[in-house]
Amino acid sequence: MxxxxxxxxxxxxxxxxxxxxxxxxxxxxxxxxxxxxxxxxxxxxxxxxxxDISPDDQRNVYGWAADPDTEGGPLAGAQPVVSGDDLETIEGLEDVEAAYGYAPIQSQAVSSGDEQIAQGDGVIATGPSYVREDTLREGRQFEPGEREAVLNPAAAGQFEENVSVGDEITITILGGQQTTAEVVGITDSNEGLSPFEGFESSPRIYVPTDPYYVEQAGAVELGDEGPGGSEGVGNGDGEDAAEADDADQAAQAQADGGDARFIAVIVEAHSADEDDVDAARQAAIDYLESDDSDASEFLGDDLAMTFQTSAELLQQxxxxxxxxxxxxxxxxxxxxxxxxxxxxxxxxxxxxxxxxxxxxxxxxxxxxxxxxxxxxxxxxxxxxxxxxxxxxxxxxxxxxxxxxxxxxxxxxxxxxxxxxxxxxxxxxxxxxxxxxxxxxxxxxxxxxxx
Amino acid sequence: MTETGGGAEASGATAVSLENVRKTYQLGEPVHALDGVSLEVPRGSYTAIMGPSGSGKSTLMNLVGCLDTPTEGAVVVDGADVATLSDRERTTLRGTTVGFVFQTFNLMPRLNAVENVALPQLFQGVGRDERRERARELLERVGLGDRIDHVPNELSGGQRQRVALARALVNDPALVLADEPSGNLDTETEAEVLDLFGEFHDAGTTLVVVTHERHVAERAERIVHLLDGKIERIEELGSAGDPGEPAEPADGGREDR
Incomplete structure (x- = not known):
């Protein structure tokens, strides 16, 4: 049939x-x-x-120090060990294009004009090239050492009157201190820029680690001391802040530049090529594990540096x-x-x-x-x-x-x-x-x- | 038209021949449902088989209808010895040379009249259009030209039996085997259906009707009386029976009650 x-x-x-x-x-x-x-x-x-991993991101390796046995995603069990000096040295290495820290600033609120918005996270202190130039919709990257910020559209749009380039915002950090920043750029996307942030859309403010993170680290360590008072405690051999125009700020930055330890660091290779990325990663690890680095005093059996590309992190x-x-x-x-x-x-x-x-x-x-x-x-x-x-x-x-x-x-x-x-x-x-x-x-x- | 088994010397003239056929069922002890039956059914004949319950009518019907094989002896249907055929060949033989008409009509409930009539051709691989045309033509011949797309539920008993008859004829079979074809019909409808049988017989169809009813059997040219698995006698009625003159009153004609 x-x-x-x-x-x-x-x-x-x-x-x-x-x-x-x-x-x-x-x-x-x-x-x-x-x-x-x-x-x-x-x-x-x-x-x-x-x-979400744009080609530019692929030349970054994301590093943090954690117990080697810790399992989990980026930053799981991470401890602050890498100092500002370490980062500078790494950036000077032949295989490395740039190196900078990454640290969320524990904020309470952000205000623009008279309007204040509660914001507990999404303020991120990092290096200028973290926000890549081609992802900026307006303005430019922030400069290290300047009180400048780059906002994403969600952060800019959460005020009744949209914040735009040239406006000044005030960030209230956890301790209650207020600090200002001039908005110099707006990004084109609300999504996170690296696996450290996560990729969900939310309001984010990017600021330079110096001064914002350095100040916060100083405040946490030293209490509410005036900027001048910290001069004696600092190790005093930092020359990085010499160009800072404000004397007090320079002193602060100088004082804490070595002490502010970063929980997370980002190392950029010269290109997204796998060999270049591996070379940059290896160079950074070699330096951090050598006795020359500030980080090495903490690193050991219990704490090891992990460097991964976002693709590797995403693989997990x-x-x-x-x-x-x-x-x-x-x-x-x-x-x-x-x-x-x-x-x-x-x-x-x-x-x-x-x-x-x-x-x-x-x-x-x-x-x-x-x-x-x-x-x-x-x-x-x-x-x-x-x-x-x-x-x-x-x-x-x-x-x-x-x-x-x-x-x-x-x-x-x-x-x-x-x-x-x-x-x-x-x-x-x-x-x-x-x-x-x-x-x-x-x-x-x-x-x-x- | 004789009881003596002459074999199927001329299959062209003989639709079915049985030669000393035995059928034994093992039901604890052997039961001889048929015990040495020899019979020939010539082409174009009209034979009635009568007998009380347990006389072997059903077994005979199954054998003639290629549904079953004999334990002993030979059943030759349209020139082919049923016992020597494979299951598949027997099925093909059944599909092409035997048409069945059942007491309970046995139509496919979800198929309409024309599909029911066309069903045997479906299994022979005949094309759809050709099947429908043939089925429609047969339905018209049995007087149901206006009922072709009705399903069995929408038809009366008499109409269903006509559909069944049309289905039995669709492959131009060597013989049509009817098992109590009017058993579920009222007297009037019974007469109509039996008239139709007569018409097809006149047109050349070979008919074998198994029945209890004397007046149904009398429409045939001869009546084969079965008793205890043996042919008791063969009653020749000459020409196809005259429905108007039953030999006995219909009520008295029931042999087994």
């Missing part, structure tokens, strides 16, 4: 039991939908994250993601198994119910393989319908999820094909035994069957 005719006849019997068929396919629908939704979300998440995230995805796929596989048992069960019921029909077909000349084909195609149709509905549902769910988390949508088309194949396979596997039972029904008994 023509396979197309089998499909037509099978479709007829499926339509004869609409509710039953719908319920039967539900298990497959749920299983496939779960896989497709999570794979879509996973692929979109991956694309979103990878899309992706590993976690993949684990989660495998877990979901595992659950979905169980759902598919339950679904196929459902199909097998309903097919067995159907074979028994239609014993007489089988007898009629055999009496009028249906071969065993015709009957087998009919029931098998019925099971396959159920499986494929389940797969198609499940795929559609999964894609919609994935789309909604990606839209909700604000990710670029990526449809994993190979999984759609795979889902249909799984539907066919589930149909065949679950239909095989019932169809075989139908095929070997004895027509004499079947015709007598009530």
């Amino acid at each position: 023509n396979p197309l005719e089998s499909l037509r006849l099978s479709w007829r019997s499926i339509r004869g039991h609409k509710l039953r068929s719908a319920l039967t396919t539900l298990g497959i629908v749920i299983g496939i939908a779960a896989v497709i939704a999570f794979v879509t979300l996973g692929a979109s998440l991956q694309a979103g994250i990878i899309g 995230l992706e590993d976690v993601l993949e684990l989660l995805q495998n877990f979901i796929v595992g659950i979905a596989a169980i759902s598919l198994l339950v679904g196929s048992i459902g199909i097998a069960n309903i097919m067995l019921v159907s074979v028994t119910e239609r014993t007489r029909e089988i007898g009629i077909m055999k009496a009028v000349g249906a071969q065993n393989r015709d009957v087998l084909g009919l029931f098998l195609s019925e099971a396959v149709i159920l499986g494929v319908i389940g797969a198609i509905l499940g795929t559609a549902l999964g894609l919609v769910a994935g789309y909604l999820g990606a839209w909700y988390i604000d990710l670029p949508l990526v449809y994993p088309l190979e999984y759609v094909a795979l889902a249909i194949a799984v539907g066919v396979l589930v149909g065949i596997l679950s239909g095989l035994y019932p169809a075989w039972r139908a095929a070997r029904t004895d027509p004499i008994d079947a015709l007598r069957y009530e």
Whole structure:
């Protein structure tokens, strides 16, 4: 018998039991939908994250000092060990383009004009090239040693009157001190610029480590001393702040430049080329672990420097993601198994119910393989319908999820094909035994069957 | 048209021949459902098989209909010895040379009249358009030209049996095997369906009707009386029976009640 005719006849019997068929396919629908939704979300998440690593970021290595046994993402268990002097020395190394610290400033509020907005995080002290020039929508990078800031659009837009280049903002840090900054640039994206920040969109203010972090470190260490008073405590051999125009600030910076230890550092290689990146990383580690560095006094068995590119850091995230995805796929596989048992069960019921029909077909000349084909195609149709509905549902769910988390949508088309194949396979596997039972029904008994 | 088994010397003239056929079922102890039956059904004949329950009617029907194989002896249908055929060949033979009409109609409930009639051709690989055309033509011949897209539920008993008859004829079979074809019909409808049988017989169809009812059997040219798995006697009625003159009152004609 023509396979197309089998499909037509099978479709007829499926339509004869609409509710039953719908319920039967539900298990497959749920299983496939779960896989497709999570794979879509996973692929979109991956694309979103990878899309955030711009080519310029790829030449950066992100470093922090932590117990080597610590597991986790960037900055897990990180301790402040790298000093300003260390960074300067690293920046002077042949393989290194730039090196600077990264430190969140613990702020309380930010104000512009008379308006004050509470902001507990998102004030980031770092080096000028952290905010790359090509990501600036307006203005320029901040200068080290200047009271300048670069805002992202979310930070600039949170005031009633948008902050723009040239405005002055006041940052209230955790201790209550207030410090001002002139806005010199606005970035073009609200997303984080490095894995240290995370990649979510939120208001962020980028300021130079000197003076902002240096001051804060000084304040934490030394209490509320006046700038002049710190001169005696400083190690006094820093010449980096000599160019600072304000005498007090210079003294402060000089005093603390060596003492302010950074929890995180960023080292830029000359290019994104893997060899260059590795050379810069190696140079930085070699120096920090040598006795010449300030960091080496803390580094040892308990504390080691880790330097990773954002791609490597993201790899960890992706590993976690993949684990989660495998877990979901595992659950979905169980759902598919339950679904196929459902199909097998309903097919067995159907074979028994239609014993007489089988007898009629055999009496009028249906071969065993015709009957087998009919029931098998019925099971396959159920499986494929389940797969198609499940795929559609999964894609919609994935789309909604990606839209909700604000990710670029990526449809994993190979999984759609795979889902249909799984539907066919589930149909065949679950239909095989019932169809075989139908095929070997004895027509004499079947015709007598009530 | 003789009881003596002459074999199927001329399969062109013989639709079915049974030669000393035995059918034994092992139900604890052997039961001889058929115990040495020899019979020939010539082409174009109209044969009725009568007998009480347990006389072997059903077994005979299954054998003639290629649904079953004999324990001993030979059943030759349209020139082919059923016992020597593989399961698949037997099914093909059944599909192409035997048409069944059942007491309970046995139509596919979800297929409409034309699809039911076309069903045997579906399994022979006949194309869709050709099948439909043939089925429609047969439905018109049985007087259901206006009911072709009705499903069995929407048809009366008599109409269903006509659909079943059309289905039995769709492959131009060597014989049509009817098992109590009017058993589920009222008297009037029964007469109509039996008239239709007569018409097709006149047109050359070979008919074998298994029945309890004397007046149904009397429409045939001869009646084969079965008893305890053996042919008790063969009653020749000459020409196809005259429905207007049953030999006995219909009520008295039931042999097994």
